[in-house]
Amino acid sequence: xxxxxxxxxxxxxxxxxxxxxxxxxxxxxxxxxxxxxxxxxxxxxxxxxxxxxxxxxxxxxxxxxxxxxxxxxxxxxxxxxxxxxxx
Numbered sequence: 001x002x003x004x005x006x007x008x009x010x011x012x013x014x015x016x017x018x019x020x021x022x023x024x025x026x027x028x029x030x031x032x033x034x035x036x037x038x039x040x041x042x043x044x045x046x047x048x049x050x051x052x053x054x055x056x057x058x059x060x061x062x063x064x065x066x067x068x069x070x071x072x073x074x075x076x077x078x079x080x081x082x083x084x085x086x087x
Contacts, residue, residue, distance in 0.1 A: 030071040032064050 023029045040053055 027075075030068050032061050032068070035060055 020029070020031060024031045034056065036056075038053065040049055044050055044053075
């Protein structure tokens with residue numbers, strides 16, 4: 001019974017992850033995610049671990065910056081073209 005409740009509680013998370021993957025693959029969203037599995041407790045209190053995670057996330061975002069700008073520029077141009085074709 002406990003396992004069933006845990007699995008039931010996790011279903012919205014899995015649905016959200018599926019939603020994100022689906023829309024990322026379709027090119028509707030740009031996702032910045034950790035490159036490696038995050039090994040930290042939900043309520044971590046160790047400041048060094050938290051700072052290391054922050055730095056890792058910051059570095060990942062920096063590495064994705066050019067790709068994100070390309071995505072945003074392309075998405076914007078596509079949206080403008082769609083609106084112009086409707087006019």
